[in-house]
Amino acid sequence: MSASSSTILNLPDQSTARVPKKNFITAEDGLLSWLLTGDHKRIAMLYLISITFFFFIGGAFAGLIRLELLTPQPDLVASDTYNKFFTMHGVIMVFLFLVPSVPATLGNFLIPIMLGARDLAFPKINLLSWYLYLIGGTLVLTTMALGGVDTGWTFTTPLSTHYLNTHVITTATAVFIAGFSSIFTGLNFIVTIHRMRCPGMTWFRMPLFVWSHYAASILMVLGTPVLAIAIVLVALERLFGIGVFDPTKGGDPLLFQHLFWFYSHPAVYIMILPGMGVISEVISTFSRKRVFGYTAVAFSSVAIALFGFFVWEHHMFIMGVSNYSALVFSLLTMLVAVPSAIKIFNWAFTLQKGSITFETPMLYAFGFMGLFTIGGLTGVFLGSLGMDIHLTETYFIVAHFHFVMVGGMLMAFLAGVHFWWPKMTGRMYPETLSKMAAVITFIGFNLTFLPQFILGYLGMPRRYHAYPPEFQILNVLSTAGATVLGIGYMLPILYLAWSLKYGAVAGDNPWQATGLEWQIQSPPLTENFTTIPIMDHEAYDYEWLEHKTKQEVTTVG
Amino acid sequence: MDSAIANPQAEHDAAEHEHVYLPQHRHHFETEEQQREAGSFGMWLFLLTEIMFFGGMFFAYLLYRNWYYDAFVAASNTLNIGMGAANTAILITSGFFMALAVWAAEVRKKNVLVWMLVLTTVFGAAFLGVKYFEYKEKFELHHIPGAGFDVSQFINPPMDAKTGKPVGNPLPPDVAQHTQIFFFLYFAMTGMHALHMIIGIGLLFWLIARSQKGDFSAGYVAPIENFGLYWHFVDIVWLFLFPLLYLINRHPLAH
Numbered sequence: 001m002s003a004s005s006s007t008i009l010n011l012p013d014q015s016t017a018r019v020p021k022k023n024f025i026t027a028e029d030g031l032l033s034w035l036l037t038g039d040h041k042r043i044a045m046l047y048l049i050s051i052t053f054f055f056f057i058g059g060a061f062a063g064l065i066r067l068e069l070l071t072p073q074p075d076l077v078a079s080d081t082y083n084k085f086f087t088m089h090g091v092i093m094v095f096l097f098l099v100p101s102v103p104a105t106l107g108n109f110l111i112p113i114m115l116g117a118r119d120l121a122f123p124k125i126n127l128l129s130w131y132l133y134l135i136g137g138t139l140v141l142t143t144m145a146l147g148g149v150d151t152g153w154t155f156t157t158p159l160s161t162h163y164l165n166t167h168v169i170t171t172a173t174a175v176f177i178a179g180f181s182s183i184f185t186g187l188n189f190i191v192t193i194h195r196m197r198c199p200g201m202t203w204f205r206m207p208l209f210v211w212s213h214y215a216a217s218i219l220m221v222l223g224t225p226v227l228a229i230a231i232v233l234v235a236l237e238r239l240f241g242i243g244v245f246d247p248t249k250g251g252d253p254l255l256f257q258h259l260f261w262f263y264s265h266p267a268v269y270i271m272i273l274p275g276m277g278v279i280s281e282v283i284s285t286f287s288r289k290r291v292f293g294y295t296a297v298a299f300s301s302v303a304i305a306l307f308g309f310f311v312w313e314h315h316m317f318i319m320g321v322s323n324y325s326a327l328v329f330s331l332l333t334m335l336v337a338v339p340s341a342i343k344i345f346n347w348a349f350t351l352q353k354g355s356i357t358f359e360t361p362m363l364y365a366f367g368f369m370g371l372f373t374i375g376g377l378t379g380v381f382l383g384s385l386g387m388d389i390h391l392t393e394t395y396f397i398v399a400h401f402h403f404v405m406v407g408g409m410l411m412a413f414l415a416g417v418h419f420w421w422p423k424m425t426g427r428m429y430p431e432t433l434s435k436m437a438a439v440i441t442f443i444g445f446n447l448t449f450l451p452q453f454i455l456g457y458l459g460m461p462r463r464y465h466a467y468p469p470e471f472q473i474l475n476v477l478s479t480a481g482a483t484v485l486g487i488g489y490m491l492p493i494l495y496l497a498w499s500l501k502y503g504a505v506a507g508d509n510p511w512q513a514t515g516l517e518w519q520i521q522s523p524p525l526t527e528n529f530t531t532i533p534i535m536d537h538e539a540y541d542y543e544w545l546e547h548k549t550k551q552e553v554t555t556v557g
Numbered sequence: 558m559d560s561a562i563a564n565p566q567a568e569h570d571a572a573e574h575e576h577v578y579l580p581q582h583r584h585h586f587e588t589e590e591q592q593r594e595a596g597s598f599g600m601w602l603f604l605l606t607e608i609m610f611f612g613g614m615f616f617a618y619l620l621y622r623n624w625y626y627d628a629f630v631a632a633s634n635t636l637n638i639g640m641g642a643a644n645t646a647i648l649i650t651s652g653f654f655m656a657l658a659v660w661a662a663e664v665r666k667k668n669v670l671v672w673m674l675v676l677t678t679v680f681g682a683a684f685l686g687v688k689y690f691e692y693k694e695k696f697e698l699h700h701i702p703g704a705g706f707d708v709s710q711f712i713n714p715p716m717d718a719k720t721g722k723p724v725g726n727p728l729p730p731d732v733a734q735h736t737q738i739f740f741f742l743y744f745a746m747t748g749m750h751a752l753h754m755i756i757g758i759g760l761l762f763w764l765i766a767r768s769q770k771g772d773f774s775a776g777y778v779a780p781i782e783n784f785g786l787y788w789h790f791v792d793i794v795w796l797f798l799f800p801l802l803y804l805i806n807r808h809p810l811a812h
Contacts, residue, residue, distance in 0.1 A: 187599060241704065249735075250625060
């Protein structure tokens with residue numbers, strides 16, 4: 001901690017420095033030039049705006065849920081309205097925020113640049129993916145306007161097909177369409193990573209950010225279609241009563257669970273893997289060291305993707321699956337902990353003896369490491385059969401996946417947004433304020449979700465809007481934490497918007513980082529590179545960077 | 558969405574970049590070979606997602622066929638095997654002409670290419686025509702799952718005029734109910750397949766129009782090749798559907 005006063009931040013002389021006049025933002029003017037763009041960087045910006053919008057809508061529902069749970073009595077809203085709140089919260093946060101968060105914004109922006117390419121392989125499909133996302137998002141908003149849906153984000157049959165009178169079909173269509181948006185993003189990434197790497201960019205010279213997106217893309221491409229068909233079957237069952245999930249006609253509701261979780265468990269890794277990529281970049285940059293065990297970290301991403309496809313039944317342990325298969329799936333579930341731990345340990349070893357500095361992205365990254373580890377370890381509790389029977393459908397589950405998704409993924413997202421903000425906009429965010437936001441987020445998060453572990457362990461079931469009075473203290477703590485967390489998330493919106501005009505000019509490489517994206521101007525040109533680069537060094541080679549900088553100085557001098 | 562995959566180069570602006578060889582070359586690719594490889598790789602990945610999509614239904618089929626084998630056999634035996642077999646032949650023929658179309662584009666024969674695409678379309682449409690009559694037959698027999706579904710045919714099989722015997726073994730009412738699951742899967746799987754055919758025929762019209770202009774007979778064949786992959790994929794899905802739905806027990810050892 002002694003190094004916390006120092007910084008590696010290296011900004012150009014502010015009296016003379018200007019953001020380059022020619023860049024991808026100023027390349028063309030007018031709304032249409034944005035709406036019809038094929039530029040991956042512009043599409044990333046469009047995505048960033050839209051997912052932020054949906055994040056705050058989803059967050060508003062979270063706020064309403066916590067407000068209702070402030071008191072044991074159901075006094076704010078009726079029980080079915082409460083059901084709609086948590087459904088909308090889940091649908092929006094999972095399908096419209098977490099799945100596209102890092103890949104569609106940072107991934108879209110950075111993957112071509114990190115590979116030394118001019119764009120993704122299919123720019124039009126990339127744009128199509130954004131429009132599909134918007135159509136899906138609009139349908140979700142339509143559902144809200146029409147009166148909402150209360151199935152939970154899992155569309156559990158026969159609840160969703162036979163018993164509910166809400167807008168299941170509209171929401172199902174929204175999820176179906178948003179799913180294709182994610183398929184196209186994944187497909188674009190895989191083709192780009194395979195076919196668009198610049199000369200010298202071998203697989204093991206790619207930044208780990210790219211590796212983790214590659215793994216996540218495989219999951220998107222192979223998992224999402226299965227969700228699509230499961231959703232189509234739910235819609236058909238609901239519309240025509242065809243019996244495929246209806247036990248009275250010989251159908252099996254468990255079949256839906258299998259199809260749904262075959263996507264939705266890997267979807268958890270779609271959400272977390274790109275975040276892990278961000279953390280690898282940030283940790284390496286702010287400890288001035290190559291990521292320890294690069295190959296192991298790269299392969300652990302692929303291993304997570306692979307194992308991720310074979311654990312889905314752990315969502316169904318109490319649903320009457322066979323004991324033997326439960327045993328196998330329990331074992332496989334614990335296996336996923338191995339590659340996840342490989343990552344955490346390798347990051348820890350990257351820090352060891354590094355020249356650590358504590359800029360905002362690094363603070364978020366530390367938050368990620370701690371919170372993700374807790375989230376991951378409680379996942380092992382839930383993966384063991386006996387514990388799962390006690391803990392499932394309680395707040396323990398809620399706390400567990402919020403530690404992974406919010407404590408993990410959202411922290412990683414914010415780390416990434418801060419880390420690459422100077423590259424995306426050419427300007428720095430205000431350092432002190434952003435450090436404060438990172439700390440507030442961390443405190444607020446723990447205050448919100450740590451009590452929920454205890455609540456769950458004590459047996460408070462999830463998805464209820466009333467609870468016994470003895471749980472009130474912990475719930476009040478949680479609601480208070482959510483308020484703090486809300487402030488923590490509002491701050492970046494405000495100061496990042498402010499920095500667009502008033503932030504310090506960042507220059508090409510404010511962090512002295514080694515990635516190809518830091519060797520070009522900020523914000524980049526539409527074509528990214530004036531000439532296609534040749535990769536002649538390994539990833540995270542700080543000596544190469546030092547050598548290069550020295551040469552530039554001598555040449556100029 | 559298929560068109561976008563098959564033809565990433567759909568609307569290009571050749572005037573922008575003077576360093577290119579073909580007008581369809583897009584600026585962010587270093588070489589044409591890279592562009593072509595990327596396009597075909599993207600198409601294969603898209604087909605992989607299609608396999609996973611149909612895979613969900615095949616999984617449901619596998620499960621229910623194992624649970625309700627008798628009902629599946631009885632229901633399968635009411636399908637029109639003549640029409641199914643004819644459709645298999647029609648679709649393979651259509652695929653054959655598609656393969657010839659790819660060849661014609663590669664050897665730059667414009668007229669042959671246009672005719673092959675037209676023949677592909679004609680046979681594709683013929684498949685859908687036959688499918689229409691099959692669906693109509695199911696409608697008349699009340700074999701459409703839902704409120705109007707009628708199981709009486711499986712509980713009291715009608716007499717065959719020639720032999721004077723029932724056409725199938727009568728099923729107990731609860732077992733007969735499960736034929737509805739078969740018919741649902743029948744309609745879901747063949748319907749999803751037919752939807753892919755309709756999208757394909759729509760794309761074929763567009764490809765024919767562009768081929769007529771000579772777009773694909775000057776060395777730029779990626780859209781034809783990639784569409785060919787899609788069309789063959791749709792063929793192959795049918796080649797699985799036909800035996801699984803029509804031929805469950807129609808093999809020599811079944812009697």
